[in-house]
Amino acid sequence: MQDLISKLQKKEARLGVLGLGYVGLPLAVGFAKAGFKVTGFDLDQAKVDQVNACESYIIDISNAELAETVGSGNLTATTDFSKLSDVDSVNICVPTPLGKTRDPDITYIQAAVGSIAECMHSGMLIVLESTTYPGTTEEVIMPLLEEKGFKVGEDFFLAFSPERVDPGNPTFNTINIPKVVGGVTANCTEVARNLYGQVMETVVPVSSVRVAETVKLLENTFRSVNIGLVNEIALMCSAMDIDVWEVIEGAATKPFGFMPFYPGPGLGGHCIPIDPFYLSWKAKLAGSEARFIDLAGQVNGAMPKHVIKLVTRGLNEHRKAVNGSKVLVVGVAYKSGIDDMRESPALDILEMLSERGAETSWHDPHVPSLPGGINGTRVPEMTPEVVAGFDAVVIVTTHAEVDHEMLLDKGPIVIDTRNALKGHVSKNLIKL
Template sequence: MDEQNKTRPDLLAAIHDRTAKAGVIGLGYVGLPLAMSMARAGFTVIGFDVDPDKITQIEARRSYIDAVSNEVLASQCDAGRFSATVDFALLGDCDVIAICVPTPLTRHRDPDLSYVENTCRDIARHLRPGQLIVLESTTYPGTTEEVMKPILETSGLLCGRDFHLGYSPEREDPGNRDFDTSSIPKVVAGDGEVASQLMQAFYGAVVKTIVPVSNTRTAEAVKLTENVFRAVNIALVNELKLVYDAMGIDVWDVIDAAKTKPFGYMPFYPGPGLGGHCIPIDPFYLTWKSREYDQPTRFIELAGEINTAMPRYVVEKLAEALDRRLGRALSRSKVLVLGLAYKKNVPDIRESPSLRLMELLLERQADVSYHDPFIDEVPRTREYGHLKGRRSVELTPEAVAGFDAVVIATDHDQIDYQALAKSAQLIVDTRNAFARRGIDSDRLVKA
């Protein structure tokens, strides 16, 4: 009996009876919620991360991810279904291993797969026959076959015979209370028929709905397509905002009216730029890969240019409003950026346009502070290390009155916008936060 036939029924049976042990590498916004879903489905799960602080917090039953409550974390740990470690030697104990590590861009906007590659090297050192290795990180079509497989096969084991490989893109949406990891339909694909069966069996046990596709390249393309769609449409409304602003038309009024059409239209909303790990980054994984096939990606690249230009547009609108309304130069002004997170009601600053806004304001010699009810201090980031350590200021009427302008960069629901309208000298609203709450003020400028 060859190795493929020997290991296939064993792993399938272990998945079905929940005796298979799962491993999740990377316990961040994707990995920790996924690990909880696996544990709730009845699997014993080991979480792996290189950050010992995360392991310490997990062992203390403290969740650092908004989507996972302390109670849920504690229940799975106390039941013995979840534990976390920095010891990657324990990967050999796992039957299914899901990789949930970052896939950022380099400074030249090329894919940076170093986290995936290093993780695969760690797995290869402990790889054993019968394991299923799954990538969940967003990446370009071909990564699973072209990057992961060769590294894993340095172990001397062969994919499809000794171990199996799959891809299932994460679809997390931080702050979304309507969906969680278990309820979001999950695209799954395997490298070969056996891997496909294992992928469907395992994820079918973890989430309510699986969406099998024919191969890993298709699954990789699905996630990119979802986020390219969003990036292009957000760029479109951002461009329309500039055009309509020049015409004296409020783009928010236009969108509100247009979305009443019950067919053929889907509303997207402008803002100060794009944030989060997905939309600002994922489309460029496709543009990079498309060059290999001599295929231009003009829509995607233009969308990227428009979206990345929005923070500068906001700063120009602010400078113009300060000069016209208060007679002050931006370089002599105190500015409060309201909201550091990339979206409302979450403590997530990944690729946040607020960081770029603060950087541009500092370049213009403005005195810049920020307030965010979810983020007490600017953490270390790769691009904005010089902002590290800045602390959120108190949002009292007296404090707000001391600023020349407040820029609404993130429209958190916790903010008292009515009080803000009364105490601020000038408000630049990039999110239509005041109009959506029916608050009018002659100190308000939309940007």
């Protein structure tokens, strides 16, 4: 153990990062910038080639950062998993989606651990960063590694550290977000603390790996439930003809005991719509109910349908049907300023509009194309003339580059799900 800690402190340890996506690439770059020799592993040859060619595909990492780290020889990427034999430490950053029945799908984690097990050697540190249910590290990963004849806490060190990165956030990044770490044994926590301590500004050790796993799920459940609450309040306000946005603004002037959350067209991204169900699945196995999680899931999951109701109402007021109307969806990424469309409510909205016979189009300055199976014509340039040709415009995600006011001037009906047109009153404007 002391050998590995000493290598980490001198930055002589060789680090591996498995999975070079939104989480793994910034982590690998962070380690490499701090002076470690880092190998990034991914199954996706295109990503590996792009990293080695210093072409970033992640918003938070610039080409210059890749040029610096790849150029100095501190970062290389590969699809050759046999090179895991050369590393002293591996961080696992692979996807953790939900399966068709909305149960956790940890097959990516199992495959990643399978690759590590093939190349396992004494004195290795393995840290899982993928969000998952409490118990995954000890119940799934540990046995896969121990069956190779190694003893956790003695021959290898195993920990969980939740990834809290917020893509596109200009203030908080992989390095300055406090890093929670929990090991399977005290030795495991200590070794992992020494890895992150070389790079992260603040490391927060917790007493167990299960606590570390649950920290992340609490954080994202907190967001999901509060967004669910405010979405329900928005529906109530809409029924009573009260402006929910003004209500929130008023409430947010309270200097204590209130934190504003905002309603919207539905949850998106790889975290908030998914992670709480990892917790509720495991809690149910332990005989515990997860009523808030289930209810928030229902309320948030119904928001895209509510948006369709608003489109229908708006068109109806103009004696039009959804069937045959030209509808433009503005903003298809799941949040402002990024290109990520995973779980984006815009995709559900486009699909439902199309099912109802609308002629769908979309505009998003960050997104070049829609995922397969979603109908919609791309509007690359949103000029007043182009906008005037639509029957309805739905603002789903705002981006700083988009002139929303122009939509109100030119679009016959505007459904604003984000309060982008704050302060405007018009018979053509329908707010969430």
